[in-house]
Structures are given as C-alpha cells and as structure tokens.
Amino acid sequence: MTGYQFDVAHMLAGGLVLVSFMLLYQDRMFALLNVFALHAVVLAASVAWQAYIQAAAHLYVPAAIALVLKAVIIPLALRRVVIQLGIHRNIETVVGIGPTMLVGIGLVGLSMVVMLKATGSSVDPLAREDLAFALSVVLLGLLMMVVRRNAVSQIVGFMSMENGLILAATGAKGMPLVVEISIAFSVLVAFIVIGVFLFRIRERFDSVDVQALDSFRGERR
Amino acid sequence: MTALSLAFSLEPVRAILLIPCLSALVLVLLPGYWIAARLNVAASLATFLFALNLLGQRPLPGGFLFVDDLNVVFVVLATFVGFTTSAFSASYIAHELESGRLTARYLRFYHAMYQTLMFAMNLALVANNIGLMWVAIELATLTTVAMVGIYRTHEALEAAWKYFILGSVGIALALFGTILVYMAARPVLGEGQDAMVWTALIEKSAGFSPELLNVAFIFLMLGYGTKVGLVPLHAWLPDAHAEGPTPISAVLSGLLLNVALYAVLRFKMLLATVPMAIAPGPLMVSMGLASVLFAAFMLFRRRDIKRMFAYSSIEHMGIVTFAFGMGGALANFAGLLHMTMHSLTKSAIFFAVGHIAQGKGTQRLAEIRGLTETHPVLGWGLVLGVIAIAGLPPLGMFMSEFLIVSSTFARAPVLAIVLVSGLLIALGALMLRLSEVAFGAPDGKIAPVQASYVPLYTHLALVLLAGVYLPAPLVAWFQSVARLLG
Numbered sequence: 001m002t003g004y005q006f007d008v009a010h011m012l013a014g015g016l017v018l019v020s021f022m023l024l025y026q027d028r029m030f031a032l033l034n035v036f037a038l039h040a041v042v043l044a045a046s047v048a049w050q051a052y053i054q055a056a057a058h059l060y061v062p063a064a065i066a067l068v069l070k071a072v073i074i075p076l077a078l079r080r081v082v083i084q085l086g087i088h089r090n091i092e093t094v095v096g097i098g099p100t101m102l103v104g105i106g107l108v109g110l111s112m113v114v115m116l117k118a119t120g121s122s123v124d125p126l127a128r129e130d131l132a133f134a135l136s137v138v139l140l141g142l143l144m145m146v147v148r149r150n151a152v153s154q155i156v157g158f159m160s161m162e163n164g165l166i167l168a169a170t171g172a173k174g175m176p177l178v179v180e181i182s183i184a185f186s187v188l189v190a191f192i193v194i195g196v197f198l199f200r201i202r203e204r205f206d207s208v209d210v211q212a213l214d215s216f217r218g219e220r221r
Numbered sequence: 222m223t224a225l226s227l228a229f230s231l232e233p234v235r236a237i238l239l240i241p242c243l244s245a246l247v248l249v250l251l252p253g254y255w256i257a258a259r260l261n262v263a264a265s266l267a268t269f270l271f272a273l274n275l276l277g278q279r280p281l282p283g284g285f286l287f288v289d290d291l292n293v294v295f296v297v298l299a300t301f302v303g304f305t306t307s308a309f310s311a312s313y314i315a316h317e318l319e320s321g322r323l324t325a326r327y328l329r330f331y332h333a334m335y336q337t338l339m340f341a342m343n344l345a346l347v348a349n350n351i352g353l354m355w356v357a358i359e360l361a362t363l364t365t366v367a368m369v370g371i372y373r374t375h376e377a378l379e380a381a382w383k384y385f386i387l388g389s390v391g392i393a394l395a396l397f398g399t400i401l402v403y404m405a406a407r408p409v410l411g412e413g414q415d416a417m418v419w420t421a422l423i424e425k426s427a428g429f430s431p432e433l434l435n436v437a438f439i440f441l442m443l444g445y446g447t448k449v450g451l452v453p454l455h456a457w458l459p460d461a462h463a464e465g466p467t468p469i470s471a472v473l474s475g476l477l478l479n480v481a482l483y484a485v486l487r488f489k490m491l492l493a494t495v496p497m498a499i500a501p502g503p504l505m506v507s508m509g510l511a512s513v514l515f516a517a518f519m520l521f522r523r524r525d526i527k528r529m530f531a532y533s534s535i536e537h538m539g540i541v542t543f544a545f546g547m548g549g550a551l552a553n554f555a556g557l558l559h560m561t562m563h564s565l566t567k568s569a570i571f572f573a574v575g576h577i578a579q580g581k582g583t584q585r586l587a588e589i590r591g592l593t594e595t596h597p598v599l600g601w602g603l604v605l606g607v608i609a610i611a612g613l614p615p616l617g618m619f620m621s622e623f624l625i626v627s628s629t630f631a632r633a634p635v636l637a638i639v640l641v642s643g644l645l646i647a648l649g650a651l652m653l654r655l656s657e658v659a660f661g662a663p664d665g666k667i668a669p670v671q672a673s674y675v676p677l678y679t680h681l682a683l684v685l686l687a688g689v690y691l692p693a694p695l696v697a698w699f700q701s702v703a704r705l706l707g
Contacts, residue, residue: 118432119404127404138397142390154386161393168400174412175403176352 005053006126012046013133016167017108020140023160024104025097029082029152033075036156040070043163050170059170066166070159078152095147104140111135130171137164233278234286236271237300237343240264245336254318254328258311261332265300265307268339272300282420287349290702295346295483298561302475302568303339305676309572310335310468312673316579317466327371331466338364338472342480350417351399354484358395358448361477362388369465380460387447387457395444395484401437402491405429422491431497441488442504448481450535451542452512462531463584467575470527474534475568479560482538486545486706493707505546506636512539513643520650525584526577529654530570533610536647537563543640544625545706547632553703555624562609562617562684569680570606573599580670586654591663596670602677604659609684611651612644617687 019039026032044067051059093100115132141161145154169175244264251257275293282289288296314331317323323331338361345357366388370381399417406416409428415421447454462470489501516536523529541563544556576599577592578584592600609616622644629637 114436118430118436120430120432131401131404135397138393145386145390151382158386158389158393161390165393165396165400168397172400172404172407174407174416175400176414176417 009046009049009053009126010129012042012049013130013167013171015042016046016163017133017136017140020137020160020164021101021104023156024100024140024144024147027093027097029150030079032153032156033078033082036160037071037075039160039163040066040075043166044071046167047170054173056174062166062170066163070163074159078155082152092149093147094149100143100147104143107139107143108136111139124173127171127173131168134164134168134171137161137167140164232280233271233274234280234288234347237268237275237296237347238286238340240268240271241336241340241343245333245340248332248336249329251329251332252325254314254325254332257329257332258314261335262304262307262311264336265304265339268343269297269300269304272296272343282349284414284418285350285353286347287420288347289705290698291486291705292346292483294557294561294699294702295479296343298564299342299346299476299479300339302564303342303472305679306468306471306475306568306572307335309471309575309673309676310466312671313466313468313575313579316671320579322372323466331368331371334364334368335468335472338368338477342476345480346483349419350414351402351419351422352417354487355392355396355399358445358480358484359392361480362392362448365461365465365469365473365477368469369461371466372464374464376460377464380457380464384457384461387454391444391447391454393444394440394447398437398440398444398488401433401440402488405433405437419487423494426491426494427496429495431495431499434492434495435499438488438492438499438501439504442485442501442508445481445484445488446508449478449485449538449542450512451508451539452515452535455512455515455535458535459528459531462534463525463527467527467571467578470531471568471571471575474531474571475564478534478538479564482541482545482560485542489545490706502546502548505542507546509539509541509543509546510636510639510643512536513543513640513647517643517646517650520647521653523654524586526574526586526589526658527571527584529586530567530574530610533647533651534563534567536643537567537610540622540625540640540644547625547629547636548707549628549632550700550703551628552625553706554699555621555628557699557702557706558687559618559621559625562621562687565680565684566606566609566616566618569677569684570603570610572677572680573603573606576670576672577603580668580672581665583665586658588665589658590661590665591659593659595663595667598674599670599672599677600659602674602681604655605681605685606677607651607655607659609681609688611648613648615685615688617684620688620691 016039019035019042022035023032023039026035044063047059047063047066051057051063112132115135116128119128119131138161141157141164144157144160148154148157241264244260248257248260251260275288275296279288314323314328318325318328341357341361341364345354345361348354348357366381366385369384370377402422403416406422406425406429408430409425410416410421443454450458462473465473485505489505492498492501512535516532516539519532520529520536523532537559541556541560544552544559577589577596580596580599581589583589592603594600609618612618612622626637626641629640
C-alpha cells in the first residue's frame, strides 16, 4: 500500500468523525438532515476508496447503497415527515451543546486509546486506524441518541452509528459480503419500522417528541 | 402429497428453518383467523418434531449451519415452547378478536410475524457463522418490536419505541464486537468466509490476538446482554412484556432471552480457548448478580401483573448468567437446568396471566383478587407457577437454584450470600403479591374465560416432574453440555 492511498483513507475516515461532531451541534431539523446526508456521502467515498485500494469490487455495493439510500432517499423522506408533522422548529436537547461537544471529545479520545492499544501488532495500520475512527463514530452516534429528545434526531443518531459500523466492516479486509448487504438491508428494514412508528406516533400524539411518550408510562396510576 | 414426502426427506436442520419460513409466507396470505391460528399450531408442532429428530441424527457442520450438543438443547426448548405458546395463542387471540382489541387484518400480520420470529430464533441457534447469527438476532428483534406495538395504544407504542431504540443500540454494539472477532481471526484463518465460522474459530483460536478479543467480548457482552435483559441494560424489558400481546410476552421471556444468552455463551467458549484473554466469568457474574438484586427490589412496587413477571424474568436471567459466569461442570449444569425450568415456568405463568387479564379486563394487580375462587383452574395454575418461579420445593427451579447456591458456597461464599439474599427478597415480594391475587376477597369481573388449560398444565407438570425426578439420559446429556461450556 503506497503512502497516498493510506493518507486518503485516513482523511476520509477522519472526515467521518468530523461530520459526526457537526451532527452533534445542529439545532435546526433541516440542517441536521443536510449534515446527515453529508455524513452518508463521506461514508460512501470512504467505502469506495477502500474498494479501490483493496481491489475488492464487491465493496462498491455498500458504497452505492450509502450514496443512494442514506445520502438521498432517507434524508428526503425524513424531510417530508418533518414538514408533514410541522416540527421544523428548534431541536430540543437534554444537555447543552457545549457539554455535549466536550463529552464527544472525551469519547473520541477513549476510542483511540482502546482501539490503538488493543490492535497493537496483529492488525495492519490502516485497519487499525479505521477501527479507531469507526468506534468514535459509533460512540458519537450513541451520544447523539442520548442527548436528543426528538424522535427524528434519534433516528439520525442511530443511522450515523450504523455508518460507523459500515466503516469498520469495510475496513476489515475481506470480510464476507453477506454481512455488508445485511447491514444495508437492515438499515432499510429499520427505516420502514421507524417510519411506521412515526406515523402511528403522529396519529396518536400529534407529536414526535419522545417526551410525549414518556408521560404514558405503563404504570402511571 | 409430494410436498409431504418432500418434507419428510428434509434434513431436520433445514426443516426447522424452512417450515416457519414457508408458513410465514402462507399466513400472510391467509385471510381467516380460525384457520390461520390452526396452521400456526400445526407448523410449530412440525418444527418441534423435526427439532426432536436432531437429538438422534446430527448432520456434519456446514459453512452456515451446524448442530452440536450445546445448541440442540436450545433448539428443542425453543421449538417446544414455541409450539405450546402457539396453542395458547390460538385461544387467546380468539378472545382478543371478540373484544375488538385486534382486527382480522392485524391477526394476519401477527401470525406471519410469529412464524418469522420462530424462523429467526432457530436460525440464530443453528448458525455456524457469527455474521449470520447476528443477522438472525436482528431479525428476531425487529419482528418482536412490530409485535409489541401491535395494540397501538399509547403504552404499546412507547414500549415498542423503547425496545426498538435500546434493542438496536445493543445489536449495533454486538455487530462491532463481531467485526472485531473477525479482525482477530483473520491473520490465522485468512480472509473471507472461514474467519467467521464457529467451528473453525474454536479450532484455531490459540493464535488469535487476545487484546482484540478482549475488546470484542466487552462489546458482545454489552450488545447481546441488552437482549438478555441484564441490568443496567434491561430498561426495555418490562415495557415490552407488559404492553404486547401475552403470547409474545411468553415467547420473549421463554425464548428470545435464551437466544441472546446463547450468543454470549458461544463467545465465552471462544474466549476460554484463547490463552491470555480475559476471563469472561467475572463480568458475567457481576452483571448477573446486579440483575438479581435489582429485579428483586423492583418486584415489590409493581402495580401491573405482567410487569411484575417481567421483572422476575430479569431476576432469573441474572441467576442463569451468574451460574454460567461461575463456570465449572456443576454451575454450568445448574445454569442450563435453571434456564430450561425458567423458560417452561415463565411461559406457563404468562399463559395463566393472559387468560386472567382477559377475564378480569385489567392487568392491574389491585383489581385482581381472589382468583382461586373466581377462576379456580387458572388461579391454582398461577399459584403453582408462582411457587415454582419463587424457587420453592418440590418444583424444578428449587433444585436448580439449590445447585447454583451450593456450588457457589463452596467456591465464593460472599457471592453466594449476596445471591441468596436476592433470591429471598424476590421470594418475599412474589408471595406477598400472590396471597392477595390468589386468596384475597374476590372482586371485579368474575365472568368465566374461554381458556386453553393444556399448555399451562403441560408446562407445570414438566417442571414438577423435573423437581421430583430427572431422567438419567437427560442428566447425562446436560452434563456433557456443561463440560463443553467449560
């Protein structure tokens, strides 16, 4: 592997972490969806680059799925949902932006320490850094699901988490295709399920704020 | 006729996957609920019979499917409880249709989803590929999410949403762990399919990087542990059990938790073969104990009957995880026995609770009183079930709990004291509730229920039998599995 191939892969994976941070501080619904589309584009580029340097043609499939489904179709569909439900106001957060960013930095530091230590000598350097970046993206997605109250932004957090997993799966050289397709497929299924939920939630609550759900706890007197 | 002869020429492993898969397809198209419910029972029975076949003839492990001593226990148990639950479901669903809580369209969906769930669980159990197993558990999660939300009430939607979010986070963490296991195996087994196959992984595990496997196990334990319902990842479990249809609560408690535990056990076995890797035991022991204690205290303040038994499921999965975490032949044997007994008893309790809630028109504990007078057959069934689940003699769970506690006392007395106090607190809570529910002054609706008592009492009879007399072949079988678990 030549130096520039490594550098580009490194840059794209690092870019994904950066966009994950951008997701964390969005406070408008449409801006959030746009940044998520950017997240998916960076993922697609990163996966396509892996396909190129590993000479693994089958990896172009997850790249194409990321580009078409996650960068275009899902953001458009979610935009429709947002317009229909009239929730394009500010996003309510549980924790302020500042502390969230600090926690995010801490999580990235944690994943670097854990992964770089654990993958000492047995793994080639590219896969090693890919894994570290992927874990950062996963943890940042998790953080986003925790700090947002709104159902749509939780979905975005979940999907950015899945993007991190795909980064890890494609960075693991030669991992069987079965898994990649299943990941992409499960995203689709997950979206359908969520979509159904959203419609039901709208039908029943006229809101997609998850806090509205919390007031219907099963054990309230 | 040709279809029938084709079915009999099938290998049992393929059959337990194909039958649920095909019947799900048929059930989607079938309009009448009466025939659909019968077909659901027939398909589940056929799956169970083929699973029994696996006890005798073991096919050679293939690239995707395999059967060994460990997973055959889970497969037989899953298909048996799947079959009895489908029989219970047939009478339960008829009442739901009458009372208008579910429409015919939803029932079509419900039956198809039931068989899809059976397919996913069987696939997860016989998968010889860690990626395939992950896909199957994800499919099982998605189908149960859809089923939990089927009543479309506020509570059901909240439960399904919570389950979906927590379940998919768990599933995502498990996938990360799966990728790490592949990364650890790749230098030894080479790229591609082989590095994800269980049988190959176990054989060649000595050369894997222990550091990478350690990190992988943490992710797998957290990921699949969410699905097992271990504290602190249990938050989805009580809601999902309380708000979904009761047959689904029975299947969740009796089967799906076991399937996730099976995944954890497989990875534990893998780690045990790698020198220098961390011991998975302490992590499992501490999560198990935390679950027992937490659930025991939570049992006291419950107002909803299904929620109460959901917390009891957390407690028992904690006990089982604790036992497997302790390891050794005796604790593993007891863990396996306890898991089997819990599946049978808990699903029996949910069978009773489902009909009771239908008869009383409520799930609130305060409004259910004096069951042994108003609904004697169901009421006494519930009493027996609760006595069993609380671990009192002479039922099967007493024996398994006794074995776990006594083997722990011999090795780590402090842990045993904590475990026993958890068990006693849970016993107290359950007895307190039982006395009111079963023997209080009857009030509320006393209308008789159209109930099917056969699945309920079959399970209870098996649990009682296991408590009094365990057949020698069964003991030998479980002992060999316990040795396999290390």
